[in-house]
Amino acid sequence: MRATVMYGAGDVRVENVPDAGLVDPTDAVIRVTHACICGSDLWPFASMAPSEEGQSMGHEAIGVVDAVGTEIRTIKPGQVVIMPFAFSDGTCEFCHDGLQTECVHAGFFGNNGMNGAQAEALRIPYADGTLYPLDVGDDMAMMPSLLTLSDVLGTGHHAAVHAHVGPGKIAAVIGDGAVGLCGVVAAKRLGAEQIIILGRHADRTDLAQQFGASDVVAERGEAAVERVKELTGGLGAHSVLECVGLAASMDTAIRIARPGGAIGRVGVPQDADMPGSQAAFFANLTIGGGPAPARAYIDELLPDILEGEIEPGRVFDRIVDLDGVPGGYQAMADREALKVMVRP
Amino acid sequence: MRATVMYGAGDVRVENVPDAGLVDPTDAVIRVTHACICGSDLWPFASMAPSEEGQSMGHEAIGVVDAVGTEIRTIKPGQVVIMPFAFSDGTCEFCHDGLQTECVHAGFFGNNGMNGAQAEALRIPYADGTLYPLDVGDDMAMMPSLLTLSDVLGTGHHAAVHAHVGPGKIAAVIGDGAVGLCGVVAAKRLGAEQIIILGRHADRTDLAQQFGASDVVAERGEAAVERVKELTGGLGAHSVLECVGLAASMDTAIRIARPGGAIGRVGVPQDADMPGSQAAFFANLTIGGGPAPARAYIDELLPDILEGEIEPGRVFDRIVDLDGVPGGYQAMADREALKVMVRP
Numbered sequence: 305m306r307a308t309v310m311y312g313a314g315d316v317r318v319e320n321v322p323d324a325g326l327v328d329p330t331d332a333v334i335r336v337t338h339a340c341i342c343g344s345d346l347w348p349f350a351s352m353a354p355s356e357e358g359q360s361m362g363h364e365a366i367g368v369v370d371a372v373g374t375e376i377r378t379i380k381p382g383q384v385v386i387m388p389f390a391f392s393d394g395t396c397e398f399c400h401d402g403l404q405t406e407c408v409h410a411g412f413f414g415n416n417g418m419n420g421a422q423a424e425a426l427r428i429p430y431a432d433g434t435l436y437p438l439d440v441g442d443d444m445a446m447m448p449s450l451l452t453l454s455d456v457l458g459t460g461h462h463a464a465v466h467a468h469v470g471p472g473k474i475a476a477v478i479g480d481g482a483v484g485l486c487g488v489v490a491a492k493r494l495g496a497e498q499i500i501i502l503g504r505h506a507d508r509t510d511l512a513q514q515f516g517a518s519d520v521v522a523e524r525g526e527a528a529v530e531r532v533k534e535l536t537g538g539l540g541a542h543s544v545l546e547c548v549g550l551a552a553s554m555d556t557a558i559r560i561a562r563p564g565g566a567i568g569r570v571g572v573p574q575d576a577d578m579p580g581s582q583a584a585f586f587a588n589l590t591i592g593g594g595p596a597p598a599r600a601y602i603d604e605l606l607p608d609i610l611e612g613e614i615e616p617g618r619v620f621d622r623i624v625d626l627d628g629v630p631g632g633y634q635a636m637a638d639r640e641a642l643k644v645m646v647r648p
Numbered sequence: 649m650r651a652t653v654m655y656g657a658g659d660v661r662v663e664n665v666p667d668a669g670l671v672d673p674t675d676a677v678i679r680v681t682h683a684c685i686c687g688s689d690l691w692p693f694a695s696m697a698p699s700e701e702g703q704s705m706g707h708e709a710i711g712v713v714d715a716v717g718t719e720i721r722t723i724k725p726g727q728v729v730i731m732p733f734a735f736s737d738g739t740c741e742f743c744h745d746g747l748q749t750e751c752v753h754a755g756f757f758g759n760n761g762m763n764g765a766q767a768e769a770l771r772i773p774y775a776d777g778t779l780y781p782l783d784v785g786d787d788m789a790m791m792p793s794l795l796t797l798s799d800v801l802g803t804g805h806h807a808a809v810h811a812h813v814g815p816g817k818i819a820a821v822i823g824d825g826a827v828g829l830c831g832v833v834a835a836k837r838l839g840a841e842q843i844i845i846l847g848r849h850a851d852r853t854d855l856a857q858q859f860g861a862s863d864v865v866a867e868r869g870e871a872a873v874e875r876v877k878e879l880t881g882g883l884g885a886h887s888v889l890e891c892v893g894l895a896a897s898m899d900t901a902i903r904i905a906r907p908g909g910a911i912g913r914v915g916v917p918q919d920a921d922m923p924g925s926q927a928a929f930f931a932n933l934t935i936g937g938g939p940a941p942a943r944a945y946i947d948e949l950l951p952d953i954l955e956g957e958i959e960p961g962r963v964f965d966r967i968v969d970l971d972g973v974p975g976g977y978q979a980m981a982d983r984e985a986l987k988v989m990v991r992p
Contacts, residue, residue, distance in 0.1 A: 594932030
């Protein structure tokens, strides 16, 4: 079968690899119908050290179940399923608490040696706990939005939840990538009264406004902080969604948060230390977030997609086949594409 | 009148100063009957640059109202009052939300030029919003516990609240100073099932156990992390109360927290950056806290003191008059005294 393998920064190849197969009795194999390239894939695309073995890439997918192991109880061949970006056993206390990304058996697809979803097929560990069966027929128009449930919408929602977004709150979203835009969708959905998007790409902030953002702040650093303060009566935002992961964006998040406010961070931190420890302390800020339990959030988010209340699939602005994946990485790295869907 | 003034590291003097008086119509003046020396006073005692003007010290007090300004509506001369460590106007949106330490007019006594409570008397700005009248007669036995409502108990409670302590939770308290010990009181009060105190002073951890701690971890660093993991089924604590403020203690807090857990931090951070940003992210930790709204918490905590349910005043192990204040600083700095009460 064919799959995407990254061998180092800028070096993404689509290759013939051994067919995906069952290994453990709790496995399934899915045939990938829809996958995507994630903003987090751009970090290794920019910096990965050369590797002889390479890393199989991709962690977001919708697929059709092809085979299941002998201990699988709920997942059945032929089902259309969402594959969240992390696998989870579905039985540990973290899974029971809806925090599947902290499952005692958790792992991340397309990462640390695990097979990825930018491929014709892949093996799914703990398939009963991991996969989410869909009953949506073949409504292809809905597939892009359903695909965001595998990661990017759940991640934006996780940011909004940890930023304590709610009715009457002012939310600020840092980052106009697909996660930031889904953060806008989530903040709107949770009732934010005012949503400020901080981003510099007009086409993306335009989409953010269509998703419900009320204000766009294109400035950066100190000027961005001042602008947000102007837009919030001088006090800052109750809820800040940090969807980038750089020290500079975290610093901005802390400085635009209102005293007593909350920051939900979902951008993978690129630095060991966090800036603004004292500033956050004296402002009584709460900082939370991490890898989103996308699996847990599907129950809550799926109905709004099925009912047409939200359309997060609009973040996809390019579709490629497997051969187009390397070009898709480059287009996203060059900010020519917002988010690339892969149809293997 | 006489008051405590710090002129630099290790240089605390008790001096004659101008009498405290009303300045603004929203002021009151209180005669201090009980004050204390705070662990946070030890930071400048260790490091303050020499100053010609000096800083009037002390931010925790019970006193008797001596005079009130023309706009004071609720506070009356002769009342016994708790003076929380921050003053607050009582009318802004932060005060209404119970976050008086973020009041738009907030300030801290004995700090940044403000007069302090290790004195015969002091001026109280926004006295209606700041002072909490007591109706406790002259039960002197209860005064030490009531005095903790001005800061140290409210601060321990703030840590417990932000650490999401609750029934069935495992709490770990970092620091065996008076705040950490009050953190144990608060965690017990909020229903924690297991309370682990991390500290190295046997007399203090003994008191922690009397307050409800179930386990003592005297190790530090990596050994402390391993010991807490052993005590928590390998997973760590749901709730970590960080009551120190050093980078090392924050690092320990992050490493002993269970995935999805919460850290309430009330130790004033001594470093601009926070360690463990990536570790906290991948464990989906929530980190909150800051200067505690002690004023807000009195309503909740006072009844338990009056009913004898908690006795946080046991953290005081030395009483001095004003002349004894410099020696009190030294005794706390030398860890010979846990917390010093001042009777001016």
